[in-house]
């Protein structure tokens with residue numbers, strides 16, 4: 001439980017019963033991500049505290065409700081923590097990431113021995129984990145679905161020069177997926193260990209500690225600016241700078257969100273006379289989850305390289321103190 005900002009407590013509860021149409025999963029691997037860290041630091045408007053905590057996980061089904069036919073106890077399962085209602089206006093218009101009941105019905109509590117997964121997720125966004133996929137790889141389904149959705153919305157030209165701002169887990173996942181698709185990717189970011197990790201994964205990686213990002217991007221793109229840019233840092237300063245870092249006719253994607261009340265401004269001329277296009281992908285659709293599942297099942301990306309540390313569930317509070325202090329990238333929590 002996240003009891004208040006920067007305070008995590010382990011609570012003892014009896015094992016949950018499967019919800020109607022749902023299953024209970026014994027968590028074998030859970031991951032931390034940037035959203036978890038932001039929530040840990042300042043809370044989250046959609047997660048009033050105290051709250052169950054953690055949303056990226058993979059494990060084994062240990063109980064199923066009457067009538068569930070797609071899983072039996074003993075099956076290893078990969079799923080995400082949301083599923084659209086399939087009935088609201090947005091679901092009917094194939095924008096399921098905006099579903100009225102997506103976030104209200106979000107499943108939290110991956111940092112636990114067991115988690116009860118509701119019917120809707122079991123039916124729409126859960127898969128059997130292939131035997132040669134590890135639980136840790138399986139836990140990447142949710143973050144990878146976010147990145148697949150981001151790339152679908154960006155829709156880059158085949159050989160586009162793409163600048164990624166930020167070398168955290170999402171920046172590197174974007175880099176791996178776009179490079180695999182044949183794009184010319186450069187990741188810009190600060191921490192030396194992350195610059196080095198991206199480099200060791202075969203990604204062009206520029207340390208912006210000393211070099212201004214603007215100049216570094218112009219230098220990489222013959223002075224034009226990037227064909228496309230993906231903002232993965234979630235800072236207002238870089239949101240405002242982003243439209244000036246792409247070429248005329250280029251695309252800016254605001255992947256990392258800002259606090260809801262934040263206002264940002266751009267030069268209007270960049271959007272009109274220079275035809276800079278802005279997109280802001282949020283969450284994912286079932287089709288993105290399916291595509292992410294296929295990538296993991298093919299073992300197409302070196303996902304486990306993004307895991308910098310592993311902790312037991314007992315050490316969860318320590319793990320978040322370390323993340324809060326700026327250590328590492330994604331942490332693996334193994335109950």
Ligand SMILES: [Zn+2]
Nearest residue numbers: 085088091099
């Ligand atoms: Zn809906």
